[in-house]
Amino acid sequence: MSNLQIKTIDQVIAALDQIILDCIENEDCAGYFAALYRKVTIKVKEGIEQNTFQNGPRMEHLDVVFATRYIRAYEAYKNDQPLTHSWQVAFDLSLQYWPIVLQHLLIGMNAHINLDLGIAAAEISENKNIDNLQEDFDKINVILSSLVHEVDDDLAEVWPTFRIIVKALGKVDDYLVDFSMKLARDGAWKFAKELSETPDQLKNEMISTRDQKVSRKAGLITRPGFLISTIFKWIRLGERGSVAKKIEDLKN
Template sequence: MNMKQATTIDEVILFLDEIIEAAKLEQSPIGLFPTLYRIVTLKIKSGIVNGSFQNCERMEKLDVIFANRYLKAYYEYRAKGKPSECWKFAFQKTETYWPIVLQHLLLGINAHINLDLGIASAQVSTPQDITDLKSDFEQINTILSDLVGSVEKGLIKIWPTLTYILKLSGKIDNFFIDFSMKTARDGAWKYANEFVLLPENQREASIQERDIKISEIAKLVSNPGYLVSGVFKFIRLFERGSVAQKIIDLSKIE
């Protein structure tokens, strides 16, 4: 399988489209995360075009490096290679029945933000100028935060009565917001500032060590405790539509 790597943000979007379309044909949940990721990428592209970032050239470079880590993991997994453990775990779960759409999204977010974002941020920076990136990094945070309500609306299309579950169990709602919209991003920035200081010959060992930690978080996302897991299983039994339809519904969020 061709290991595609993007050189521009438009190529990132093109390659995500290819992965999404293949997943729809295969009825594979592996297409759920890139559907959300595509929406984020389009918003970042719009910000670059409109000059919303402090350094738009650097932001596109960051976006491409960041996306290429996901693309590399995806193609390695499809070729039966060895992606990072947290990505391997996320991809393997797309081949099982029980994870709900929310869990598939969180597993992708966990790997991509907790592992990949810090590395990519460090790779477009130096120890001397990484603080200059913080403003644009926070702008990405704003884009992600704005998606929270839209994602919930998309999930409600897939399972209409989810709105009542969200009202009855704040735990599920907070589980999504606290994990993906705050904890992961804060950890990514902290790791970026640690990683940028490392000499080249120590970076791979650092990535492997962090990968192990992020894989443990993935296990918690997959099995978040008796109560929440029980509710998730109930949701899974009544999720509406084929996998392809779920991907289509998710793609319509704004």
């Protein structure tokens, strides 16, 4: 996979399949996000095929550039190579026992949407008017939102009492939506526009600053406060099945 030059959305899906397979074989919690991301990518592919987007080829280009950042980050982490702070925090969480599946999904979204998506959007809009991309950019968030209830069902497979907890917490899926979708729509688009308007010699510094900010936001997921942390520990003790089984549940 490391030598693969990803150029199409089908190659993205193939690369994600390989990551998922590796995580299943190694009982690696990093596979939770990879399984969800595979679903998102398939939805994007379907959207392109159904002419959902203004510009299908441009959307495929965005998907490829966007996904490649995650795939390369995964490879870098596995090979002890440098990677963004945002992804370092996310992958480090995969080594811990107590985080629940939802936290693994959220921290992956934090790194990928709030950092990578803006970078990818700016990259494919180089020497073009980035405003022309906004409508399709926003549709990505619609696709992500459409998967929220599917994620709830998947988490209920991991732990059947999850639906009771969802009601008790006032809908955890709202937490998922609020954290990932709203920040993606507002913060990531704003960052994409600012990055696209930044001189090339200053872009790396701007990305680094954004990376630090996004990695700090991860604390909202890893340290959500005493009450939520206590509930999450209760959920974690109730999660059933191996890591591999949970990945399979999220993938299917």
